Amino acid sequence: MSIISRFMNSFIFWAAWIIIPVLMEIVPSVGSVIVLLKKRLIPPKYEKPIIYPEISLLIPVYNSQDSLEACISSINDSDYPNDKIRIFLVNNQGQDDSFKVFTECQKKFPQLMMQWLNAKQGKSKALNLALFNSDGKYIIHIDSDGILDKKALTNMVDKFESDLSIDCMTGAILTMPDQIEEYKGFFAKLLRKMEFMEYAQAFLAGRNYASELNAIYTLSGAFSAFRKSTVLKSQLYNTDTICEDTQITFQMKYLQKKRVYMCENAIFYVDPIEDMNKLYTQRQRWQRGSLEVSHLFMKKRMNPLKIFTDVNIRTLMYDHTFAFPRVIWYLALICLVLMKYSFESIVYSTLFIFLLYILIGYCYYFTTIGFLSDFKEIRRYYARQWYVIPMLPLFNFMVFFIRLAGVVNSINTDSAWKTKTFTEEKREFWSVIREEFIVPVRIVEKIKKAVNTD
Numbered sequence: 001m002s003i004i005s006r007f008m009n010s011f012i013f014w015a016a017w018i019i020i021p022v023l024m025e026i027v028p029s030v031g032s033v034i035v036l037l038k039k040r041l042i043p044p045k046y047e048k049p050i051i052y053p054e055i056s057l058l059i060p061v062y063n064s065q066d067s068l069e070a071c072i073s074s075i076n077d078s079d080y081p082n083d084k085i086r087i088f089l090v091n092n093q094g095q096d097d098s099f100k101v102f103t104e105c106q107k108k109f110p111q112l113m114m115q116w117l118n119a120k121q122g123k124s125k126a127l128n129l130a131l132f133n134s135d136g137k138y139i140i141h142i143d144s145d146g147i148l149d150k151k152a153l154t155n156m157v158d159k160f161e162s163d164l165s166i167d168c169m170t171g172a173i174l175t176m177p178d179q180i181e182e183y184k185g186f187f188a189k190l191l192r193k194m195e196f197m198e199y200a201q202a203f204l205a206g207r208n209y210a211s212e213l214n215a216i217y218t219l220s221g222a223f224s225a226f227r228k229s230t231v232l233k234s235q236l237y238n239t240d241t242i243c244e245d246t247q248i249t250f251q252m253k254y255l256q257k258k259r260v261y262m263c264e265n266a267i268f269y270v271d272p273i274e275d276m277n278k279l280y281t282q283r284q285r286w287q288r289g290s291l292e293v294s295h296l297f298m299k300k301r302m303n304p305l306k307i308f309t310d311v312n313i314r315t316l317m318y319d320h321t322f323a324f325p326r327v328i329w330y331l332a333l334i335c336l337v338l339m340k341y342s343f344e345s346i347v348y349s350t351l352f353i354f355l356l357y358i359l360i361g362y363c364y365y366f367t368t369i370g371f372l373s374d375f376k377e378i379r380r381y382y383a384r385q386w387y388v389i390p391m392l393p394l395f396n397f398m399v400f401f402i403r404l405a406g407v408v409n410s411i412n413t414d415s416a417w418k419t420k421t422f423t424e425e426k427r428e429f430w431s432v433i434r435e436e437f438i439v440p441v442r443i444v445e446k447i448k449k450a451v452n453t454d
Contacts, residue, residue, distance in 0.1 A: 026356075026360055028206060028209050028210070029205070029360045029363040029364050029367070030363070031209040031212070031213075032205040032206065032208060032209040032363075032364065032367045033363065033366075033367050034209075035208050035209050035212050036205075036208070036367050036370045036371060038212075039208075044162075045162070046155075046158040046159055046161075046162040047158075047161075047162055048158060049157075049158070049161045052080065052081055052084050052154075052157060053084065053136065053137035053138065053157065053161070054084045054085075054086065054135065054136035054137060055080070055084060055085055055086070055136045055137065055138045055139075055140055055153070055157065056086045056087075056088060056130075056134035056135060056136040056138070056139050056140070056228070057075065057085060057086070057087045057088065057140050057141075057142060058088050058090065058127055058130040058131065058134065058139065058140070058141045058142075059071065059087065059088065059089045059090065059130075059141075059142055059143070059144050060090050060092050060123050060126040060127060060130075060143070060144065061089050061090060061091050061092060061094060061098050061102075061126075061144050062091075062092040062093070062094045062123075062144075063094040063095060063096045063098065064094065064096075064098050064101075064144040064145060065096045065097045065098045065100070065101050067144060067145040067146070067271070068089075068098055068101045068102065068105070068144050069101050069104070069105055069108075070147050071142070071143075071144050071145070071146060071147055071148075072087070072105045072109060072112070072114070073105075073108075073109070073147075074147035074148040074149075074150075075087065075112065075148060075153075076109045076111070076112055077150060078148055078149075078150055078151070078152065078153050078154070079150055079151055079153075079154050080153035080154050080157070082111040082112055083111070083113075084136075085112060085113065085153075086113050086115070086134070086135060086136055087112060087113065087114040087115065088114075088115050088117060088130040088133060088134060089102055089114060089115070089116050089117070089144075090117045090118075090119045090126035090127070090129055090130045091116065091117065091118045091119065091126075092119055092121060092122065092123060092125075092126045093118075093119070093120065093121040098144075099116065102114070102116055115133070117129055117130060117133065122239055123237075123244060124237035124238060124239045124241075124244040125237075125239055127141060127236075127237045127244065128236045128237050128239075131231065131232070131236060131237075134228065135228075136228065137227070137228060138156075138157060138160060138225055138226065138227060138228060139225065139226045139227075139228050139231055140153065140156070140223075140224070140225040140226075141221075141223070141224050141225070142222065142223050142268060143221070143222040143223070143268075143270065145270060145271055146173075146222055146223070146268050146269055146270040146271070147176075147268070147269050148223075148267075148268055148269075149266070149267040149268070149269070149375070151265070151266075152171060152223075152266040152267055152268060153266070155263060155265045155266045156169065156171065156225050156263050156266040159261070159263050159266075160225070160227065165259070166227075166259075166261050167226065167227045167230040167252070167256075167258045167259075168219060168224070168225065168226045168227070168230060168231070168252050168258060168260055168261070169219075169224070169225055169260065169261040169262065169263045170207065170216065170218075170219045170220045170223065170224045170225075170260065170261075170262055170263070171220060171223035171224065171225070171263055171266040171267065171268050172203040172204055172207075172223075172262075172263070172264055172265075172266065172267045172268070173199055173203055173220050173222050173223060173267075173268055173269075173270060174196065174199050174200055174203070174267055174268075174269055174270075174378065175192065175195055175196045175199055175269065175270055175271065175272040175273075176269045176270070176271060176272065177196070177378065177381045179192075179271060179272050180192040180193060180196060180272050183272075190388070190391070191273070191276075191279075191395075192272040192273065193385055193388050194388055194391060194392060194395040195272060195273050195279075195395075196272065196382075196385070197365075197382075197385055197388050197389070197392060198392065198395065198396075200368050200372075200382055201361070201364040201365070201367075201368050203220075203262075203264075204264055204367075204368045204371040204372065205364045205367040205368045205371065206364070207262045207264075208262055208264050208371060210262070211260070211261050211262035214259050214260070216249070216260040216261075216262060217246070217249070218243075218245055218246040218249045218290075219245050219246075219248065219249045219252075219260060220245065220268075221243075221244065221245035222268055222270055223266070223268035224245065225263075230252075230256065230258065231248075233256065234248060234251045234252070234255070234256060235251055235255070236248075238296070240292070240296070241289055241292040241293055241296070242285055242288065242289045242292070243285075243286065243288075243289020243290060243292060243293055246289055246290055246293045247289075247292075247293045247296065250293055250296075250297050254297055264371050265374055265375075267375065267378075279399075279402070280402055280405075283399055283402045283403050283406065284402060284403070284405060284406035284409060285406070286403070286406070287402075287403040287406030287407060288406050288407075288409070291407065354393055357392075357393040357396075358389060358390050358392075358393060361389040361390070361392045361393070362389055365386065365389055368382065369382065369383055
């Protein structure tokens, strides 16, 4: 009986570890392969419209003088007709020379119809102002710190025009390989390559699978598109959250009952992460934003009992509710030694789980290569990063604790776009430690002086 009991306890413990990668990683990775095969065997046909419709590009601008010209240049160089594009650049109370860059671009790209607007602070307010002034059949939002692939706009509009049931979709976001290669030092470059692989697999493999199931969690804030008739019926971009892209996605799905699609051949390139502080604040901001959005929709629309039928609830449960038990599981590994588990069995079991995540990574790797078949250059660069895959579980492990910090920090702080960096939080942590220990240290010093008298 003791052997059976020990086996059951061991099975239950390791099953708790394995159930998360099975539900959240293995099933989607296999599903992405099936979606790829389906699209190869029965490729979707998007007929070219006889006349391309007018579109509006909304570009929030905040201290974007270094990246704005490249962004506008990519629009000008796209294969979408320039006379069908209306660009709205909305200044989000920036303090640099972005307006000067805008005026120079007007001279450099006279074929583009561009308009400069000034909005109150807040990205949501900037986007809403642009929406009220926009015209055209489709509204496309892009960030000012990235560049469009040459065919991105055309591919997105082709998909809209070929399927009248599509009301909103997200593009694919990748980081710029040329900027990644500019970083000096092995570890600096490796961090950016892991981010590149994470983005590529998440958007091209993960979201293609999610799109098939109508399970896309959020429209990308960097590159997303709507039928104007649909987005103007919404509550527009919410100003009470720092994750306006997730909030409007929830609006589309819960309030308007619209399906969110993925356009995998519409790529938008963004800058790689600058440093660990930027990664720390970015992922915390995403985590906090999803909590804020879930709070807005939780009362009437989000029932935790629907964890297996609603992707939004499942994602939130995975990111938040399961976060603290996962921390306990990490600590439980130490306790297993005290429970007379052999050190070898613990190491082998942990190694097995690690290898499982690597296997999932390579499954996504080959699927992503398939989805990049129309983009030869970026496909070759992605394929050459095969050696990064075994390190992605470590990157995701680090990101998990960053997101967990975002959950903790959201408890007692007000919502704000700017959050404390890793360096700032580390400095505050040691400051608190010093303050907490200074009193007992002083008491000990007084005792020493009292005891060590002449």
